[in-house]
Amino acid sequence: MDFNDNSAFHSFVISDGDNMQWTMGEFLDSPLYYGNKDENRSPVSWTLCPINLSVVSTSTWNRFVTMKKDNSSVIEYGGGYQYPDEFAKNRPNREELLIEFARRMNWHFKKLNIKIFGFICKDVFSKEARQAYEIYAREIEGLTGMVAIQYSPYNMGGDIIWVKNNKNIEIPIVTAKFSIWSGLFDNPLCGGPDYIAALINRDAAKAAKLKEKKNPLSWTIIHAWSDFSKTAHSTDLPIKGYNASKISDQLLSPQVKNISLHELLWRIRERHYEHSTIH
Template sequence: MNNRKKIISWMTILLILMACHPLYTTAKAQDPEHIYVIKTSEMSAEEATMIATLQGLLAQQNSKIQLYLDREYGGYQTWLKDLEENYGIPYSYTDNPWELVKKSKIKDYILFKKGDDSINSATSLAGVTGAIAVEESLVGKAEFYGLKEKMDVRGKDEKWVKDHYWPQFKKDKIVEQKEDFAFQLRDFAVKEKSMIFYDGNSPFRSELMEGLKKDSTAFGWGDASSGEDQFISPSSKAGVFTIPSDHASNLSMLSSIKTGPLKQKTADTKRPANKNTHYVTFLMTDGDNVQWLLGDFQSDNRWYSSKERGTFNMGWGISPLLSELAPSVMNWYYESASHGEHSDQFVVGPSGNGYMYPSQYPEKELNKHVKKLNQYMGKTDLHIAQIIDFNSLENKSLWNKYTSQKNIDALFYLEYSRYDTHKGKIVWSNDKPIISAREMLWSGLAGADEKSVIESINSAPRNPESEQGYTLVLVHAWSKSLSDVKTVVEQLNSDVEVVTPEDFTSLIKENVTH
């Protein structure tokens, strides 16, 4: 075989391997040449639905012109400005949604009726027909602008859509979204040709999850009225993980942006342990929540905009799939992180590529999930993954799947209720630690207030060679702020040291007897 044939042969093998083990990907579009922006406050709910489906179609079609919905809250204006300043993509505002329809040259619409649940049917079919969703009150104006009715889905629910159009949808992702959300996440469902539905925790939901490919993604959020485990558990058993994203906007456009390498600022160095010292790391919960990362996590002074950020070492969760869903946003967080004497450091949010319970995931699907997680962690410079599960801390055969991956240095284990059930116990797998939370900051829970956590840490052993010499503190995002963490940090004794999550795990690996 000559050298040229050898090269071709190896290229063929490489392509086959990539096809067998692809990363999760969205339908990629080219970087837009111009973005038209419209404020959601300047549209009716019905117009917003129409524009969201139009936004998704333009992204799906790789249009040079893309749309962006300005929510006027959270990080949405930051992401828009970042695209112009750092990616050279200009934008301009408009206050007329119908002019956007005209510019798009879309010709057809799908008719739905507000209040009869047909909005999800229209959104689903928009993605596979190339028509925008139009509520019946807008028909006159739609036809004035030259649109023609392609389909009438009034009175038709998601079951009707599945019975008639299921083969046309992608089977590696699905969108779970309440019908009263006018525009959120609808653009992404359209772009990805994914079915969008909401049916509570019903047999129909289970049927949809079972009909997906293995290790697929459910975007949005389910019925958590009786606990989020009521829908995460059935999804996990079906080999489907969830990306909390029901309030997210603009994912169709943001997912088309290309960035350079995603690299955290924190240095990858080993530090020697100080004797007679207790080590602590703080980690904010709910980093898997993409809608929060896009929204007010960035802007609210409880979290990333806190004046306290950068005054002590702090751990944050983040979704590794943000590198596909909104890479410019992930890059912004990395570039904006504090670095120096005190650093911000990101770890993978629960429970890997998305929210699921590993002990309930089918074994073959879990193997696939973990391999993809390893690839994503390498791609996004993440080295620690959080896990939420039930009574699984000592299930070493489960963790061996994770720790056998080269990019996974450690796992932080959170018992579903409470996170700190195992009080800092460490289990070892392939010479890597599975570290349980020792303390929590969580409003309303006994022993999870600032005073209790301060007293517990200050009275803890000072012994880096023992697992008792380390405390992982989970900070509940919805009831506690960075100011609350600062209150604890300021009252810790001088022989207590607050470190980043990676320094924390490195100290444990190098010093704890196991």
């Protein structure tokens, strides 16, 4: 990575990868998702359930690994259907159970070479969520970072929470700045691929005018099931899943570079904690 590149950087992430039945079904074959046959695939990262797949359907996980593109990232989505802020909150030994859960995940993360943990919360900024983030950072070795989705709306403006790992290094939990989701008209940071591309470009243009302000490092969550084919006219393709990210990518200004989520997290770490990141 060229950390001297002062472009605006953005990542697109597809939701709902914790749906194991779907990932074992059409996910790897559908051109709308990982089965897309674009020769030069647009950078897009994927929430998945690697831990569960590697146990329940080894063939599915192995096939995914052979298909993975270098410009994509894999996010372990929740380690199962669990909310960090809700997990064991009515149990007297919540902290003990969180530690046990994190240590189980750590074993799998190391085996599968997973570097990003993602999850849905009812309240991303609650003290219960913060407690879970701190335990995850300490117990899951080698994390590049974490990403947090609010149950509704998915996007929380790109805010970042920092926690320390077991080496006393700050690890970011980054919320989505925008979401590509059909029909959520009351959310100004949510809309179709063209609308979100315009917001990303707007942020980059604003930063370029403020010389003292660094360019944006942000990401968008794409609702896996939203279909924009009837409302967008920039392509004849069904605008859903991967194609939604592709359309947004094509509409980004030259000031913005679309990158994998893994690279984005490293860039966020370098900007805030340059010494511990570079050295």
